[in-house]
Amino acid sequence: MKAKRKNNIIYLVLSLFAIAVSLNIYLSNYLESQLSKLLAKQEIKFTGDVSTNVLFGNIFVENIEARKDSLLVKAHRLEVKGVSYVSFLFNDVVKVSEISVFKPIISGVILDKEANNTSKNNSTNQLPIINIENIEIINGALSVKNNNGSPFKIDDFSLSLTNVRYKDRLISVIPFLYEDISFTLNKLEYQQSTTQMFALDKIIYSNNFLSIHNLEIIPLKVKEEYIYHVPYEKDLLSLCIKEISIPNFIIQTAPKLSFKATNTQINYADFEVFLDASVLNHPKHKKKDLYSKSLRELPIQINFDTIQIKNSKILYKEKLSSKDKAGELSFHNINAAIYNLSNTGNKETEIAVTSDFMNSTPFKVNWNFNVNNPLDEFFIKGNLATINAQKINSFIEPKLKVRVDGRINSLSFNLYGNNTYSQGDFAIDYENIKVKVLKNNKGVRKVLSWLVNLVLKNSSKSEMKEVKIQKLERDQSRSFWNFLWKNIEKGLKETMI
Structure with missing residues (x-):
């Protein structure tokens, strides 16, 4: 009796196993067929094997290829684990434990917004609701171009998302939500124009900690030639930042893409601005907004409590004539603190900077x-300590064709401004100032120099000479820094002449 019962149990187990295997084979073939149809419907194809396992809810696809608009994605392997087939077959909801994409390569052309919207509106292929516990992209690469043919490359990247939820017509900057994200990027390059390229060595983001290494803006043309590759008078930029670290960096995607951080550290930024104004005209028709408006109209939201910039440098060079060398202004040992840099609230942004002029x-x-x-109202005040006037000759000689001797003991300004005008106070203490007016061949115009020094007040007589700067109209085709310089220039003229 016991032997018979034992045989019945073995028979039952074998029967159930045979049924499970048969059911797995049948459902696997059915699901592979349905999966192939779904992939084809979404313009996705594969050249390798497709294998499924109903018992464990696993799907493996080799050598998969997908096309979206003008972008092509090829992946070495796609693994989908823990699929709830019942939910997919009867409720049109995909529930998945894990999706892994190995060695995807993205290539093609990034269309502009209008083209992308047209493509989206014309598409009738809608994906079902999708809930995924974890998504991983491993050792991907990207090489695309924009409509202008400018390349954008990433040599290697990996990405992890948890609790991803996709639903068609989701109100978000991207068509899905997620709980957590981490990623690494290696060797990113983006050609912004024919004269400039943006690059960085590495980005790491994990557990809300973001670090960026060796961020650069690289000139693609030499200073002597770049101006012939731009449509109007324009700066040539060179920037190198060794490291940016943000220990509490929050990324949100709904209802709008936003970035939030409590403390941002920028260590050693070397920034050079070169302007060749000897060939092309300044674009008077091109309006330059003040920083407040530019930040206000960003397509993303930002909220940075504190940004600290340490041990940095700015060098500005301006060439006004092909016969003269460029004038130079420099700021070394820059240490700055920026508070409440945000376009989401009504807090005032405060910036405090110290440097060696x-x-x-x-x-x-x-x-x-x-x-x-x-x-776009702003308040700005500054103070310059004692400096020999000869130190600024490297800037004013090529710009104003004058050479200055003497000493500035102190210079300060306190200004209010907005998008249309500025006004405020200017003060200077100086002594033994003498001016030499230069010829084009670097000789001195003696008579003109004598006349200038005759009307020039060569000393403030050991006291701060103060003047009011009345309404100064802003040239809205020029930058904020040009506006600030015009105020200082006006203050110098009214105190010294």
């Missing part, structure tokens, strides 16, 4: 503005 004398600036103020 011309690598010689302390220069301090405090600057306040409210990003969401529609008048």
Whole structure:
């Protein structure tokens, strides 16, 4: 009796196993057929094997290829684990434990927004609701171009997302939501124009900690030639930042893409700006917004509590004539703190900067503005300590054709401004200032120099000479820094002449 019962149990187990295997084979073939149809419907194809396992809910696809608009994605392997087939077959909802994509390569052309919207509106292929516990992209690469043919490359990237939820017509900057994200990027390059390229060595983002290494803006043309490759007078930029670290960096995608951080550290930024104004005209028709408006109109939301910039440098060069060398201004040992850099609230942005002007004398600036103020009002004040006037000759000789001797003991300004005008206070203490007016061949115009020094007040007589800067109209085709310089220039003229 016991032997018979034992045989019945073995028979039952074998029967159930045979039924399970048969059911697995049948459902696997059915699901592979349905999967192939679904992939074809979404313009996805594969040249390798497709294998499924109903018992464990696993799907493996080799050598998969997908096309979306003008972009092509090829992947070495796609693994989908823990699929709930019942939910997919009867409720049109895909529930998945894990999706892994190995060695995807993205190539093609990134269409502009209008083209992408047209493509989306014309598409009738809608995906079902999708819930995925974890998505991994491993050792991917990207090589695409925009409509202008400018390349964008990433040599290697990996990405992980948890609790991903996709639903058609989701109100978000991207068509899905997620709980957590981490990624690494290696060797990113983007050609912004014919004269500039953006590059970085590495980005790491994990557990809300973001670090960026060796971020650069690289000139693609030499200073002597770049101006012949741009449509109008334009700066040539060179930037190198060794490291940016943000320990509490939050990325949100709904209802709008936003970035939030409490403390951002920028270590050693070397920034050079070169302007060749000897060939092309300045574009008077091209309006330059103040920083508050530019931040206010960003397509993303930002909220940075504190940004600290340490041990940095700025060098500005301006060439006005093909016969003269470029004038130079420099700021070394820059340390700055930026508070409340945000376009989401109504807090005032505060910027405090200390530096060594011309690598010689302390220069301090405090600057306040409210990003969401529609008048773009700002307050800026600064103070320059003692400096020999000869230190600024490298800038004013090619710019103004004059050479200055003497000493500035102190210079300060306190200005209010907005998008249309500025006004404020200017003060300077100086002594033994003498001016030589130069000829084009670097000789001195003696008579003109004598006349200039005759009307020039060569000393403030050991006291701060103060003047009011009345309404100064802003040239809205010029930058904020040009606006600031015009105020200082006006203050110098009214105190010294």
